[in-house]
Amino acid sequence: MKILKASWLICVDENSTIIKDGAILFDEKIKDFGEIESLKAKYKDLEVEDLGVNTVLMPGLINSHIHLEFSSNSTSLSYGNFMSWLNSVIINREALIEKSSTTLINTKLNEMLKGGTTTIGAISSYGFEIEACTKTPINTVLFSEVIGSKADMIDTLFTDFKARLESAKKSASKSFIPAIAIHSPYSVHPFLVRESLRLAKEENLNVSAHFLESIEEFDWLHKDEGKFLEFFKNFLGQEKSATKPMEFLQQFSGIKNLSFTHCVEASDNDLEKIKELGAVINHCPTSNRVLNNKRLEIEKLKDITYAIGTDGLSSNNSLQMFDELRNALMIHTNLNINELSVDLIKAATLNGAKALGLNKGRIKQGCDADIIVCKLPDEVKNEEELCTQIILHTKEVQNVYINGEKHV
Numbered sequence: 001m002k003i004l005k006a007s008w009l010i011c012v013d014e015n016s017t018i019i020k021d022g023a024i025l026f027d028e029k030i031k032d033f034g035e036i037e038s039l040k041a042k043y044k045d046l047e048v049e050d051l052g053v054n055t056v057l058m059p060g061l062i063n064s065h066i067h068l069e070f071s072s073n074s075t076s077l078s079y080g081n082f083m084s085w086l087n088s089v090i091i092n093r094e095a096l097i098e099k100s101s102t103t104l105i106n107t108k109l110n111e112m113l114k115g116g117t118t119t120i121g122a123i124s125s126y127g128f129e130i131e132a133c134t135k136t137p138i139n140t141v142l143f144s145e146v147i148g149s150k151a152d153m154i155d156t157l158f159t160d161f162k163a164r165l166e167s168a169k170k171s172a173s174k175s176f177i178p179a180i181a182i183h184s185p186y187s188v189h190p191f192l193v194r195e196s197l198r199l200a201k202e203e204n205l206n207v208s209a210h211f212l213e214s215i216e217e218f219d220w221l222h223k224d225e226g227k228f229l230e231f232f233k234n235f236l237g238q239e240k241s242a243t244k245p246m247e248f249l250q251q252f253s254g255i256k257n258l259s260f261t262h263c264v265e266a267s268d269n270d271l272e273k274i275k276e277l278g279a280v281i282n283h284c285p286t287s288n289r290v291l292n293n294k295r296l297e298i299e300k301l302k303d304i305t306y307a308i309g310t311d312g313l314s315s316n317n318s319l320q321m322f323d324e325l326r327n328a329l330m331i332h333t334n335l336n337i338n339e340l341s342v343d344l345i346k347a348a349t350l351n352g353a354k355a356l357g358l359n360k361g362r363i364k365q366g367c368d369a370d371i372i373v374c375k376l377p378d379e380v381k382n383e384e385e386l387c388t389q390i391i392l393h394t395k396e397v398q399n400v401y402i403n404g405e406k407h408v
């Protein structure tokens with residue numbers, strides 16, 4: 001067992017507790033924490049490792065929504081509006097997937113680890129990132145994705161989805177947890193939604209879905225019109241949406257660990273339903289900016305929990321959580337920066353753990369010891385500014401512990 005001591009300890013709890021000269025005692029779980037002097041007095045025989053000046057101990061970062069399969073993209077996809085992006089995905093998808101090798105995904109995971117990410121929620125359409133995810137120390141919840149709305153294809157699509165899920169299940173472990181993603185209300189046939197949710201309930205699997213990220217999706221789902229009408233007519237000969245947003249949401253009742261990604265066009269009623277379902281919103285600020293020029297109004301969410309995801313390199317220039325947090329700070333201009341920073345750190349740790357159903361994301365007795373150490377360039381005098389300064393100044397972290405083991 002080990003005691004680590006830093007200048008600050010961010011606990012991430014209901015009261016946003018921050019402890020000056022704080023310390024944590026842990027093996028694979030957190031055993032105790034508090035002010036260094038009280039821990040020293042309690043555990044006289046244990047050695048203390050002082051992490052140095054201007055250091056911060058906090059829970060590891062949880063990237064609740066990422067697509068590793070698109071890791072080879074940098075400039076191939078079009079940004080600015082959702083339809084251009086979608087068309088560019090259709091054109092470039094095969095080439096991008098081809099280039100996203102296990103070696104490339106390994107490299108990305110390693111960079112993420114150095115940046116303080118200790119857990120990811122990875123959306124998987126093909127399953128070829130499984131190998132890299134089972135080898136990285138980063139905890140992975142792997143969401144096998146069901147997608148497709150063509151009626152004459154549903155049997156094939158469902159069989160393929162189940163095969164991918166089964167292959168993920170073969171690698172299941174404490175740090176690799178198979179789960180289910182339903183791509184979105186517009187792209188998944190109601191039969192596939194129903195059957196994959198049935199499976200999720202039977203096997204008690206986490207579920208995640210993209211939900212109302214573009215105005216085009218809103219117009220199509222609510223009114224059967226807009227740019228999606230053209231798209232569906234041309235590609236699938238379909239003129240009516242198969243579901244309404246509320247009908248889609250209703251089907252998720254009874255899922256324990258549930259999250260919806262984006263939700264920037266969700267109505268007040270939709271948000272009310274999301275709250276009732278106990279779901280978490282995965283907030284991907286950069287993706288929303290580049291694909292849809294839209295900001296999730298987090299100030300309207302009130303008691304809906306939101307977590308932070310980078311999405312994939314298909315809609316971001318970085319997979320680093322601290323880059324994403326900096327972008328979040330810059331787009332939510334109507335909120336007090338220091339209060340927002342405290343909220344964002346919680347979103348990137350404890351709320352991510354809620355989205356993924358994990359006993360992580362906070363410094364509390366009994367929680368998994370996923371801990372990072374940030375090193376600030378200089379002294380922070382005001383506790384109120386600590387989270388802001390960390391978000392502004394951290395690119396790589398000093399140390400990373402996952403399940404009590406040191407990896408950086």
Ligand code: MCF
Nearest residue numbers: 067089123125145147210311312314315
């Ligand atoms: O979250 C972003 C934007 N919205 C929807 N899908 C994706 C995103 N990044 C990657 N995707 C994937 C999705 O999982 O794109 C594929 C799906 O497999 C094509 S369908 C839009």
Ligand code: FE
Nearest residue numbers: 067261311312
């Ligand atoms: Fe996504």
